[in-house]
Amino acid sequence: xxxxxxxxxxYKQVYELLTARLVSGQWKASAPIPSEMALAKELxxxxxxxxxxxxxxxxxxxLERQQGKGTFVAEHTQESSLFRFFRLREPHGExxxxxxxxxxxxxxxxxxxxxxxxSLDSNxxxxxxxxxxxxxxxxIICEKVIQPLSIFPDIDKEPQLPNSLYTLYQEKYGISIxxxxxxxxxxxxxxxxxxxxxxxxxxxxxxxxxxxxHIDGRVVELSYAYCNTERFVYSVQHK
Amino acid sequence: xxxxxxxxxxYKQVYELLTARLVSGQWKASAPIPSEMALAKELxxxxxxxxxxxxxxxxxxxLERQQGKGTFVAEHTQESSLFRFFRLREPHGExxxxxxxxxxxxxxxxxxxxxxxxSLDSNxxxxxxxxxxxxxxxxIICEKVIQPLSIFPDIDKEPQLPNSLYTLYQEKYGISIxxxxxxxxxxxxxxxxxxxxxxxxxxxxxxxxxxxxHIDGRVVELSYAYCNTERFVYSVQHK
DNA sequence: CAGTGGTCTAGACCACCTT
DNA sequence: AGGTGGTCTAGACCACTGC
Numbered sequence: 001x002x003x004x005x006x007x008x009x010x011y012k013q014v015y016e017l018l019t020a021r022l023v024s025g026q027w028k029a030s031a032p033i034p035s036e037m038a039l040a041k042e043l044x045x046x047x048x049x050x051x052x053x054x055x056x057x058x059x060x061x062x063l064e065r066q067q068g069k070g071t072f073v074a075e076h077t078q079e080s081s082l083f084r085f086f087r088l089r090e091p092h093g094e095x096x097x098x099x100x101x102x103x104x105x106x107x108x109x110x111x112x113x114x115x116x117x118x119s120l121d122s123n124x125x126x127x128x129x130x131x132x133x134x135x136x137x138x139x140i141i142c143e144k145v146i147q148p149l150s151i152f153p154d155i156d157k158e159p160q161l162p163n164s165l166y167t168l169y170q171e172k173y174g175i176s177i178x179x180x181x182x183x184x185x186x187x188x189x190x191x192x193x194x195x196x197x198x199x200x201x202x203x204x205x206x207x208x209x210x211x212x213x214h215i216d217g218r219v220v221e222l223s224y225a226y227c228n229t230e231r232f233v234y235s236v237q238h239k
Numbered sequence: 240x241x242x243x244x245x246x247x248x249x250y251k252q253v254y255e256l257l258t259a260r261l262v263s264g265q266w267k268a269s270a271p272i273p274s275e276m277a278l279a280k281e282l283x284x285x286x287x288x289x290x291x292x293x294x295x296x297x298x299x300x301x302l303e304r305q306q307g308k309g310t311f312v313a314e315h316t317q318e319s320s321l322f323r324f325f326r327l328r329e330p331h332g333e334x335x336x337x338x339x340x341x342x343x344x345x346x347x348x349x350x351x352x353x354x355x356x357x358s359l360d361s362n363x364x365x366x367x368x369x370x371x372x373x374x375x376x377x378x379i380i381c382e383k384v385i386q387p388l389s390i391f392p393d394i395d396k397e398p399q400l401p402n403s404l405y406t407l408y409q410e411k412y413g414i415s416i417x418x419x420x421x422x423x424x425x426x427x428x429x430x431x432x433x434x435x436x437x438x439x440x441x442x443x444x445x446x447x448x449x450x451x452x453h454i455d456g457r458v459v460e461l462s463y464a465y466c467n468t469e470r471f472v473y474s475v476q477h478k
Numbered sequence: 479c480a481g482t483g484g485t486c487t488a489g490a491c492c493a494c495c496t497t
Numbered sequence: 498a499g500g501t502g503g504t505c506t507a508g509a510c511c512a513c514t515g516c
Binding site (some may be wrong): 049059060062084085087091092127178179180182183184185186187190204205207209227229233234235236237238239 | 292298299300323324326330331409417419420422423424425426443444446448468473474475477478
C-alpha cells in the first residue's frame with residue numbers, strides 16, 4: 001500500500017460495509033442475516049473481526065442477536081419505536097402509549113432553513129403535517145411535522161398514517177430513524193393551539209423542536225411540538 | 240461447582256471486581272491503573288477477558304484509555320463533568336460554561352419523599368442548598384439542591400463550593416455521579432424566583448427535577464431547577 | 479528501548495435453538 | 498445432530514508513549 005493515511009481497522013471497514021447493506025434494505029427484518037462464519041468467509045476476515053463489527057451494530061441498536069437463533073435487523077415496530085424516542089410519561093412512572101389524530105396535511109415550498117437542514121434544492125417541496133396526540137384521552141401534544149417530498153415521495157397521499165410515523169418511514173421508504181436531537185424550551189401557549197390542547201391562551205407549555213436522523217446521518221424529518229406538562233413529564237436519562 | 244444457577248461470565252465478574260475497586264477509591268485519578276497484563280496475571284484470567292471488562296467500563300465512562308500510556312480513572316473534572324450532564328446551550332450551538340452563585344444553605348429534617356428516595360431513617364437530616372447559575376452573565380437557572388448529611392457529612396461547612404458539585408462529591412466524599420434522571424415540565428415562574436431570574440412573575444420557565452445516582456445505583460442528590468429558556472435551550476440527543 | 483493499549487487471528491468449549 | 502451466537506484463551510503484530 002502506498003500510504004497509511006487512509007488506514008481503517010478491519011472491523012470498522014466491516015462495520016461500514018454491513019451498515020451499508022442494512023441501509024440498502026437487502027436484509028429482511030423477518031429473516032436472520034448471514035451468520036458470523038458465513039460473513040467471515042465471504043469477507044475474508046476472521047470470525048472475531050466480524051463479531052466485533054456486529055456487536056458495535058447491536059450497541060447502536062441496528063441489530064439484535066439471539067443465542068442459537070441468529071442475528072436480526074432491529075425491528076423498530078409500533079410499540080418499541082414509540083417508546084424509544086417518545087419521552088412523555090407520568091411523573092416517576094412508566095411510559096404510556098399515545099393515541100394520534102391527524103389535523104391537516106399540506107404541500108408547500110421548503111423554507112430557507114429547511115432547505116439548509118435537509119440539503120434541498122431551491123424549488124423543492126415539503127409536507128407539513130399537523131397532529132394532535134392524546135395520553136389517556138387527554139389532548140397533550142400538538143405537533144407540526146415537516147417531511148421533504150424528495151425523501152418521502154407522495155407521503156401526503158397515504159390513506160392512513162400509523163400511530164408511529166417511524167414505522168411508515170422504515171416500511172415504505174426504507175428510512176430508519178436511529179437518532180433524534182431535541183431542543184426544549186418553556187413557552188406560553190399560542191392562541192392557535194389553545195383550543196386543541198384545552199388550555200387557556202398563555203398557559204405554560206413545553207416546546208420540543210426535534211430533528212430526526214436516518215442511519216446515514218441525514219436529517220430527514222423536523223417536528224415542532226407543544227406539550228401540556230400538567231400531568232405528564234418529559235423524561236431524560238443521562239448515563 | 241455444585242450448581243450453575245449463579246453462573247456469571249468471567250469478564251462480568253472481573254468488571255464487578257474492578258468497578259468495586261474504582262468505587263472504593265483505591266485508584267488515584269492521576270496515575271494509571273494496573274495494565275491489562277498485570278490485572279490478568281493477578282486475577283488468573285487471560286488478557287482478553289480483562290480487556291473486555293475494561294472496555295465495558297470505558298463505554299460507561301468510568302475509565303479512559305490512552306494508547307501507549309495506560310488506563311485511567313475518568314476525570315470528572317470541572318469542565319468535562321459540567322458538560323457531561325449540563326444540557327443548556329444556545330439553540331443549535333455549543334455548550335456553555337455556567338457561573339454559579341450560592342444563595343443560601345440550611346440543614347433540616349428530611350421530608351417523607353426524600354427519606355424514601357434516599358433510603359434514610361426517620362430522623363435524618365439533609366442540606367437544602369439554593370444556587371443561581373449564570374450563562375454569559377445572565378441569570379438563567381435558579382436551583383434547589385438536596386443532599387443527605389449521612390452521605391455528605393458536614394457538606395454545609397465547606398468554605399467554598401466549586402462550580403461543579405460533582406467534583407466535590409468525588410474528591411471529598413468518594414461519590415461518583417454516573418447517571419442522572421431528569422423530569423422536565425413547563426411551569427409559570429413562582430414569585431419567589433422572579434426577581435432572581437429577572438423575569439416577570441408568571442413567565443414560562445422550564446422546571447427540571449433531577450435525581451443523581453452514584454456508581455452503586457443509589458440516588459445521592461436531588462435538585463429542582465427553574466430555567467429561563469428565552470435564549471438557551473435544554474438539548475437532548477437520543478441514540 | 480521497553481511497556482502500554484489496539485487489532486487480528488485461530489481454535490476451543492459452552493449454551494441455546496431447530497430439525 | 499448440527500448450526501447459531503457467547504465466552505475464553507493464547508499468541509502475533511502494530512501504534513503510540515516515555516525514558
